[in-house]
Amino acid sequence: MPDVVFPLDSTRRFTDQDKIGHNRWHPDIPPVATLKPGDSFRVHCREWFDGEIHNDDSADDIRNAPLHIVHALSGPFAVEGAKPGDLLIVDILDLGPIPQEDSGPLAGQGWGYTGIFAKTNGGGFLTDQFPDAYKAVWDFSGQKATSRHVPHVSFTGIVHPGLMGTAPSHELLSTWNTREAALIATDPDREPALALPPEPNGAILGSLSGADFDRVAAEAARTAPPRENGGNQDIKNLTKGSRIFYPVFVDGANLSVGDLHFSQGDGEITFCGAIEMGGFIDLRVDLIPGGMETYGVSENAIFMPGNTDPQYSEWLAFSGTSVTLDGEQRYLDSQLAYQRACLHAIDYLTKFGYSPEQAYLLLGAAPIEGRLSGVVDIPNSCATVYLPTAIFDFPVAPTASGPVTIDPGIGAPRSSA
Amino acid sequence: MPDVVFPLDSTRRFTDQDKIGHNRWHPDIPPVATLKPGDSFRVHCREWFDGEIHNDDSADDIRNAPLHIVHALSGPFAVEGAKPGDLLIVDILDLGPIPQEDSGPLAGQGWGYTGIFAKTNGGGFLTDQFPDAYKAVWDFSGQKATSRHVPHVSFTGIVHPGLMGTAPSHELLSTWNTREAALIATDPDREPALALPPEPNGAILGSLSGADFDRVAAEAARTAPPRENGGNQDIKNLTKGSRIFYPVFVDGANLSVGDLHFSQGDGEITFCGAIEMGGFIDLRVDLIPGGMETYGVSENAIFMPGNTDPQYSEWLAFSGTSVTLDGEQRYLDSQLAYQRACLHAIDYLTKFGYSPEQAYLLLGAAPIEGRLSGVVDIPNSCATVYLPTAIFDFPVAPTASGPVTIDPGIGAPRSSA
Amino acid sequence: MPDVVFPLDSTRRFTDQDKIGHNRWHPDIPPVATLKPGDSFRVHCREWFDGEIHNDDSADDIRNAPLHIVHALSGPFAVEGAKPGDLLIVDILDLGPIPQEDSGPLAGQGWGYTGIFAKTNGGGFLTDQFPDAYKAVWDFSGQKATSRHVPHVSFTGIVHPGLMGTAPSHELLSTWNTREAALIATDPDREPALALPPEPNGAILGSLSGADFDRVAAEAARTAPPRENGGNQDIKNLTKGSRIFYPVFVDGANLSVGDLHFSQGDGEITFCGAIEMGGFIDLRVDLIPGGMETYGVSENAIFMPGNTDPQYSEWLAFSGTSVTLDGEQRYLDSQLAYQRACLHAIDYLTKFGYSPEQAYLLLGAAPIEGRLSGVVDIPNSCATVYLPTAIFDFPVAPTASGPVTIDPGIGAPRSSA
Amino acid sequence: MPDVVFPLDSTRRFTDQDKIGHNRWHPDIPPVATLKPGDSFRVHCREWFDGEIHNDDSADDIRNAPLHIVHALSGPFAVEGAKPGDLLIVDILDLGPIPQEDSGPLAGQGWGYTGIFAKTNGGGFLTDQFPDAYKAVWDFSGQKATSRHVPHVSFTGIVHPGLMGTAPSHELLSTWNTREAALIATDPDREPALALPPEPNGAILGSLSGADFDRVAAEAARTAPPRENGGNQDIKNLTKGSRIFYPVFVDGANLSVGDLHFSQGDGEITFCGAIEMGGFIDLRVDLIPGGMETYGVSENAIFMPGNTDPQYSEWLAFSGTSVTLDGEQRYLDSQLAYQRACLHAIDYLTKFGYSPEQAYLLLGAAPIEGRLSGVVDIPNSCATVYLPTAIFDFPVAPTASGPVTIDPGIGAPRSSA
Ligand SMILES: [Zn+2]
Ligand SMILES: [Zn+2]
Ligand SMILES: [Zn+2]
Ligand SMILES: [Zn+2]
Ligand SMILES: [Zn+2]
Numbered sequence A, B, C, D: 001m002p003d004v005v006f007p008l009d010s011t012r013r014f015t016d017q018d019k020i021g022h023n024r025w026h027p028d029i030p031p032v033a034t035l036k037p038g039d040s041f042r043v044h045c046r047e048w049f050d051g052e053i054h055n056d057d058s059a060d061d062i063r064n065a066p067l068h069i070v071h072a073l074s075g076p077f078a079v080e081g082a083k084p085g086d087l088l089i090v091d092i093l094d095l096g097p098i099p100q101e102d103s104g105p106l107a108g109q110g111w112g113y114t115g116i117f118a119k120t121n122g123g124g125f126l127t128d129q130f131p132d133a134y135k136a137v138w139d140f141s142g143q144k145a146t147s148r149h150v151p152h153v154s155f156t157g158i159v160h161p162g163l164m165g166t167a168p169s170h171e172l173l174s175t176w177n178t179r180e181a182a183l184i185a186t187d188p189d190r191e192p193a194l195a196l197p198p199e200p201n202g203a204i205l206g207s208l209s210g211a212d213f214d215r216v217a218a219e220a221a222r223t224a225p226p227r228e229n230g231g232n233q234d235i236k237n238l239t240k241g242s243r244i245f246y247p248v249f250v251d252g253a254n255l256s257v258g259d260l261h262f263s264q265g266d267g268e269i270t271f272c273g274a275i276e277m278g279g280f281i282d283l284r285v286d287l288i289p290g291g292m293e294t295y296g297v298s299e300n301a302i303f304m305p306g307n308t309d310p311q312y313s314e315w316l317a318f319s320g321t322s323v324t325l326d327g328e329q330r331y332l333d334s335q336l337a338y339q340r341a342c343l344h345a346i347d348y349l350t351k352f353g354y355s356p357e358q359a360y361l362l363l364g365a366a367p368i369e370g371r372l373s374g375v376v377d378i379p380n381s382c383a384t385v386y387l388p389t390a391i392f393d394f395p396v397a398p399t400a401s402g403p404v405t406i407d408p409g410i411g412a413p414r415s416s417a
């Protein structure tokens, strides 16, 4: 096991640890540690809500989740010699739930959760159809996940960090703030919001304090979106064995990581669609000096996924096109097409006895595949979602004899308070 | 080999065959043959442009491609006993290029093509960046494809029909025409068009003639978009061994098929992004009476993909977010995010010596994966595109020593006339 | 489709065709055609017993199968410029059952068969436990196989040639005959035989006649075993897309091919364990001059398998060790260990309602994996056999509730006459 | 993390721990812990030689390895309620090298080793060709392995326990001793030995002492071979997520486990062919009462492998038949055929610059596949060995331009003392 350069004590809040992480992007957040190229190291990660979500049968915690405090990130980690223009190589050596602890009140202690966020508190991919808050708790057994809230399924998790990235430069940060403010300005009162501006309330900024803290808190970008630095990409394929190449925008690169997921379907469709957890991640870093120019990688991360993802060979797939539920034709809108594909899958699963919310939570959490199948056939995009049939303990394909009926159990807890 | 119920003679035009297919959707196009549930049968398919695109080193044919005559479809095939409300089961038993013929002037005779369509004649996914017409010709050797226009790659094709579907009812057809007309009306002079209205010029309608022909030609829907009946879904995973379930909207179901692809990347991004070809497809049909209601499948096709797709285990992946090239922030736009991911991949490949057009054509034709990785992290979607590294005959991953330089050969023919 | 250089008419016997193949190995059998390096060509193949086995519910044909006439081979095909010491590259471009014909009396016309050979007529892997003759007929639908004799399973065939190889030199042929005669001499009356000496009766030798025929028939090696030239390797992974490198022992290389299999498990354990069929194979040949020395490949074929084999992700596996059924300890005998593993799998499947013969036939025909798991742990080898669980239409894993009971149908026809 | 029921301190010998394991099979070795059906628990495992093999550049330790002390096993673990006739379900939840420790003198502390044993001290699969002792040390980085002794390869380990099994009954133990003694008696002075009789010298028997110890030490079976109880099966596919079903022969089942491998090729061909290490394994146990009779599983383990094995899609394969190196024809000997296939692979790899020993060590340690391809084609078995080409950092397939030449580095340390 590599040395732990960012330890977390599960009994203490994220802000009450020996080393303090952060939950905003800013070039002036000081590194918590400095690594050399070639170094391997272990990082503990706190689940993104720092323990506010509980292993119980209520969704009130999701309903009232404090979005201003996310994501609890570990880092930044400086890499000696890294210069703007370099590519930072990050190898994911290993990762998983909180080691040594397989029960307890903190997500990652043997369990994790998936949430459907209320339309008035974050929303989600299908928020118009699912405006209330719901939750599913998943139990871990090795790399397998099961849930009392979504019975009759068991799947191998596709473990990955939802969020990893390098620090933006001042210039890049300014670009972000400007372009996102322009979007917000087009509909400032929308619920859910179009984007999230800097928010000093709840900001955690490592060792910063005083005037520095106030200045940075006012400027720092929220961590919700993926951006040029990687960030909250929620790419389920960044599993063990993956190698990622990040652009470097500041001296030292200042890598941060968090938002660990025990599993997730493509798109993380319930907003908190992954199985969220705290845990650990082992990384190795290296540099390609000048690599941004050499390889034309300046505003995105590129990566080579690992080769130990869970394998499934039989799939049931649903397609969708860019026509709204109200029948309005949109132009090549793959976002909408994927919504329609997912709604089709949800409709289908309800025929077996699941509630729509159970089906929605399942699509968020299981290792489903979401593909951009057709993006040019005017006016309709075609998106497809693939469910591995082996995760169900009943036959899930269509047959002439009709669907079997499962017992949906206690269902997914709901909160519309 | 099953009986051929729709034969094509490669030496004659699509409209000069013993049985005449169609290139529009309409419930009144008479079936060319009637099958029983459980029947297996072979269908010949003409490449979508009926031979207008040639195996040469010019892109003039793409530049001037007659879009009003696509897609040359085989069918409709009626299934005895099929009623509206049923699900039509279609098994893809086998498919491939034109049997018996491995050379000749017709795509499918041992070769196929990928085109980048000019912005003024169809456009494509990246038409703003690639406004001119380009072409790549691919040679088939078994299931492998290579191209003199895109050297240094060789890949196993993921053979599939780009287009298959059932006939719409009059009511459904009316819905299509109404909603698409409404979209067109928002910007009727846009180039490329937002959608394509019914177009009598160039219509092929099977055995219809006279007043019937004229009436149907005026009403019938174009075949470009995927819709509730399946249609031009361009799902690369509908390979041999796949089972598809289509909603039935008219008595007999009236299944049609065409637009065969030797291979295609997710999204068919160059518009004519697949390797287009004529050939054959062997199908078996069956019914689930009342299946649309039983399984909640009424406005989409669902399917179980085959299990003999080409396998690749090492990938190089690129991500994109929903920020335009001009830096404008869009709201959760996965279409845009995938454009940006593809542009990043193209930029990367040019560092090895490919022209941007060669890279674009390759992404359209090779079995690349396109995933909706993040669709909820406001304001940015995250889309990813995965290239199998084993298709390149040079090392394509980033290293500290920088990219090798390949000889791009004669390049992709261009026509900007 | 490449040119057919070796055509077969399904209505005529193998010896009554325009071009005559062979069923013995000898350097003096004249080539039926000469190809150039780089050429692609199609070859028709007759099923190995030239139509003696029928699509019926009797095993009498297996009981009395004329082993002296196998294998009906297509070829030899000479390659221009090939010299002893070269490596012959053979690409399998495509292969399958008899094209154009999906019903008829000849295996390959939409169906194939698996046989358990009687101990007194060939025997097989488990001949002591299964001394009588049995047969299963398999129906093809696309690449899927099902059988009325082994119900409740359906699998994607792993199509391959059981036999392919280059002609031996006179010297190599002499080596074969000498070493095999020495083995036979150790127990000349054994039943089944230890090996098969040259057998003029039933020999087919291409265009040879007269004294040449008689001389060659007396010397030519039987085709049953795999040897230095490849030959009857029965490697199920030589599927479409495979590239094989054969040593060249005579001028022109003189490649022959036959014994096509619709599917087979590792080991072809029932002797005629594959699903035997006639059909076609498309090949491309090339040369590595001097490659035998350059690569150290002089007494075996090496190959790179294709990447479109049927994929399965869930398996049920059985192990066996080198202890006989009578409890005798043998020393590191992987042959025996694999027998025991297969017997364990057969015992297990009978608990669900299959007869032992049905289970045995299934293991021969389905794409099961047979692995040499431990070969050094004195005194026991450990061999394992893996069954893909998705091929069964019932749950086949062990559970606390015990096995379900299937209807075994009419069972596998038996002949003990 | 489940509770540790069998802890090991890396700084102390296996016999100097709080709980003492065992290195022989006997029903009277008392359990070290008792679990309930459904329990999950962690077990620490010592590498099989208890630290006698070092991370250095000498093979003297392999040359003189104390075979009488292997295998250091953790357990036995009793399962409440288990009765003879039951099936014990064992789920492998997780496993890996020694947690918390990534450097140190003990295999499993960030490194492991592969050994070729001398013919006079254990021997191995190819001991006639490789009579001397050799060693390769492998370094772990995440799940990847590399070696200074075998450069130019890097592969994802296929982590598994080489040895796991239930305790034999007195009757079964007696059967083992009787049949193995009979084998030994056929050639008692053979080197290497045909089998290993009970050996009191070096026996470790848990908490037994005094007369009990002496009695059991005299009777207890060695752990080298796999047997009816599972045991040293060295099945590389028993990876994370696997479920194994073991026959139960004694009250409590008395499960033991050890011999962890970071990776191994099929067959573990160098005898100590795996990458040997200490570490941890997390297990869950359950019971199928009466399952041995219900499922016909009485003298073997059956299992369902996990679905996160390292995936490779391009392979280079070698075949072998049952003819000895001296040219003697053997009858259907798959053990010999696999030896010949492995020798062919070794010969091939030496053409690139590896020493034969480097190649041999690589085949033992990397996730190569070994298949029983043909077991019925008298007189020759055909065995095949598949190497994943992506593990090499140079192009390893045959081409007309011949092999590249690699720098073999310092080579594999040898000891012929
Ligand atoms: Zn996230
Ligand atoms: Zn998350
Ligand atoms: Zn299409
Ligand atoms: Zn197309
Ligand atoms: Zn054969």
Ligand SMILES: [Zn+2]
Residues within 6 Å of the ligand: C048, C162, C259, C260, C261, C272, C274, C276
């Ligand atoms: Zn055969």
Ligand SMILES: [Zn+2]
Residues within 6 Å of the ligand: D162, D163, D232, D233, D234, D259
């Ligand atoms: Zn072992």
Ligand SMILES: [Zn+2]
Residues within 6 Å of the ligand: D048, D162, D259, D260, D261, D272, D274, D276
């Ligand atoms: Zn071992």
